[in-house]
Amino acid sequence: MLPEIVKGFIILACIFIPLERIFSLHKQKIFRLGWATDATYFFTGHFIGRSGAVVVTVTLSLMTNFLNRELQSKVASQPIWLQFIEAIIVSDLAYYIVHRLLHEVPWLWQFHAVHHSIERMDWLAAVRVHPCEQLLTQVCKIMPLYWLGFTKESLVVYALYSAAIAFLIHANIKVKFGILKWFVATPQFHHWHHSKVPEIHNKNFAVQLPLLDLLFGTLYMPAKKMPHKYGISDSIPAGYFGQIFYPFSRSFKKMLNKNSKQGINRYSRLLRAIAGVGLTSVASLSAVALFHGMDIPTFIASLNTKQVTVADLQQGKVKPALLIDVRSPEEYAEDRIGESPLVPLIDIEMGFGIKQVQSIVKANIKNSQPQPIIVLYCAKGGRSVKAYKQLEKIARYSQGVPGNETHKIKDISLNVVVLSGGIKAWREAVPAREDTQILASIILSEKVAIDSN
Template identity: 30%
Template structure:
């Protein structure tokens, strides 16, 4: 029991000290300022080269999305996630220990060139995220959480940042075992994570990025805007274009749908009028809907 209490303590105080150090000591390897700087840079690109020129610079719910940036990527970890995840890892390791498993790493990649390791973790993680994203659109209770992300009605870089805190838990939990079984270093994770965040913000940005033939490999704003379409086509009633950074998975598994470059495509939820506009309501309603459906059965 003591080690679980220590994990909780380390989770809170360790992350608090880490975050304070990040804020007080700017640098190239600083996650806090890297994410803030990347967001600002993409926002400046939106101002300079807007795809939807009639869209306001301070679009609808702009400031809520900015709050989501700090909540989802820093404050939630401070309040709960870091401590919970450390306890969960300890419990999982103890469970494996019952079967004599003391090291989860099954594949060693340390001898491979650095660029190969980066490419491997990027492709594997992107494929897993594509699959998890697809699940969000097909599993009823997961969709309730994912609605928060789809509630934006004016697309911009901050659209990536708006998501329910349960997505942090679900994504990381489902990614953990496959990635932990491969001996990647923490630096590799950091580089791939930052790259994914930047490309994800670009994919949601008010920008038109001509990719040419590379559109079959990389996701872009024109393709991803259709993912947020308010009305689903009959051919894809549960959604499409699930790619995070890579679009190739959608083309391989035929979950792609991109009939045109329509910058004024209506986006949002079919029942948008019933969705809360405030942060607290957006994070409470999914739980209410899940339990309401459960009680109705």
């Protein structure tokens, strides 16, 4: 089973590579200069994106006193299509401001220069964004949307649309968009932003609404011309790691020069050591998280999650146990542990999966008095950690709201654990034919209805 991010890469390649062949703007190879570097950005950027969402969530949870609940409920009560349009206007306005700062503040430009170092434009060029810039712009774009209270559904539509537009505006295609070119960012609009001519790449700062540049006097979109040369004159390294370190090495060199002039370069070793330790820690954390098949925030969350091993279950240390699969129905159909019921993570995140978990537990308590220990499992552990956190969050919420019966799972939340290593670890130790025999001694019942209502 391919990870979602690999599937996403294949789907995008299958859409854009043929489009770039049929409607090509410039003649160039599929595996053009810098392709491998940008492919690396594609996969690492996925994890950075998750971190951005965590930063937004944590920041908003710290500023609950500044949230306007009345405004939020008014925004959320609008139809999805209207929220979607408003989300584009709000987020692109925020992006426009940050993007101009990235061009005008010299030390910010060192990060943004990485994106402008692209010399061959295509769909994959969209992802060449320094992780620090990605985090900054993502937080600035998403924060106002969360703060204003847009619904989850409208944010999902907005996120899909903005991702599609990001790939489209960098694509090596020549297509006329007619009057739409003022309302939807196109290659005709964004390619000029990558022009090698500095006066021109300091134009077209929006990424979704060209009208914003028209409004602020920064639009450059001639009707019948397209740029021929892309890139910048700064010498940016070609490789991924060279580009990641580029902004820091520039600042560091500048600082060293300044220090040596002033005769105070005694701090340079300390700074170098701190930068080295910091980057090594982040790299090690990323490597460990990837090894566990999780993104960094989920891996950090997993450290504060009650976990049991396959051996614990085999030895009957977790008893009575109730195994719940939180993967997708397709994965569940392929293989599962015994007859454990399915409650996909997405259902738990949307809220109604919690009711299913309640029903399953209630059905089991009827059969046997002891409170079951819910053992959540997924492919390798990442999704079950997220499901665990959701159940824990809802439990904490229901504890704080007296009389709230909707999500009252206070009692069962205390007994939720995650199966370390997921079904992968289980299958390595237990062949499918032995599931029933091992589970017979620890589970409450062989099969439970998912929804007893």
